[in-house]
Amino acid sequence: MSQFPATQQEYLKAVACETARMSYPGRMGGVLGQGTKKDTVEKYFVERFPLQQIWDRANEVAANFDVWHKERVHELSEVLDHDKRLKNPSDQKEAVAAKLLNTFLHQLMKYERCRPLWNSLHLPLDGKTLKILQTLNCPSLIPVKEIIKRPPYSLSYDEYCQIQHALRELVVELNKRTEVEYNLLTSRIELNLLWAD
Numbered sequence: 483m484s485q486f487p488a489t490q491q492e493y494l495k496a497v498a499c500e501t502a503r504m505s506y507p508g509r510m511g512g513v514l515g516q517g518t519k520k521d522t523v524e525k526y527f528v529e530r531f532p533l534q535q536i537w538d539r540a541n542e543v544a545a546n547f548d549v550w551h552k553e554r555v556h557e558l559s560e561v562l563d564h565d566k567r568l569k570n571p572s573d574q575k576e577a578v579a580a581k582l583l584n585t586f587l588h589q590l591m592k593y594e595r596c597r598p599l600w601n602s603l604h605l606p607l608d609g610k611t612l613k614i615l616q617t618l619n620c621p622s623l624i625p626v627k628e629i630i631k632r633p634p635y636s637l638s639y640d641e642y643c644q645i646q647h648a649l650r651e652l653v654v655e656l657n658k659r660t661e662v663e664y665n666l667l668t669s670r671i672e673l674n675l676l677w678a679d
Contacts, residue, residue: 490537494533494534494537495528497533497590497593498527498528498531498533499524499527499528501527501586501589501590502523502524502526502527502528502586503524504589505582505585505586505588505589506523506524506582506585512569513568513569513570513573513578513635514562514567514568514569514578515566515567515568515569522561522562522567523558523582526557526558526561527586530557530561531554531586532554536590536595536596536599537595537596540595540596540597540598540599541598543598543599544598544599544601544602547599547602548602548643551580551583551604552639554583555576555579555580555583555639556576556579558579558582558583559575559576559578559579560575562575562578562579563575570635572636573635573636574635574636574637574638574639576638576639576642577607577634577635577636577637577638577639577642578635580604580606580607580639580642581606581607581608581634581635584603584604584605584606584607584671585606587599587603587604588603588606588671591603591671600668600669600671601668601669602669603669603670603671604646604649604670604671605646605649605670605671605673605674607634607637607642607645608634609633609634610677611634611677612630612631612632612634614676614677615630615645615676616630616631618652618676620652620655620656621655622648622649622651622652622654622655623648623652625644625648626641626644626645626648629641629644629645630645646670649670649673650670652670652673653667653668653669653670653672653673
């Protein structure tokens, strides 16, 4: 692109393209085949992802986020499956698609029009995330104690949702601590701070 986009359609296409490139997790190379980043993931976010819907009606998307999220995960998982992008046939395509979608949505938060989704965002799940969660002694994680011991991409979408529900409860639990000296957590995505060091 030699000049800044002049139309909203061009602008949103550029936003989707840049965000897809910035959000592709480096560790996904062991999970997805060569060429997946540009040929499949970036193409999906630029051509099929409903960025216009978020741009115009982010509050509505946020109000029905979990249903909306499930639809997007299904779409992206079908694209990954159709393009034969998963290296390991035992990996659940929905678990991989959820990771890609969640990292993309996290990167979208740099655009003010997308920020109404902040409180609804899901935490991207990978091996590092689940290992850290296993070390926490928090009542909110007891219902998913066995699930978080499994490889992240072996999880069904239902198990993934159980973890996300427990993480929402973990945010509430962490916010109730009396020794907190900072602003309270407002999104599951902020749990990324657990492995900041």
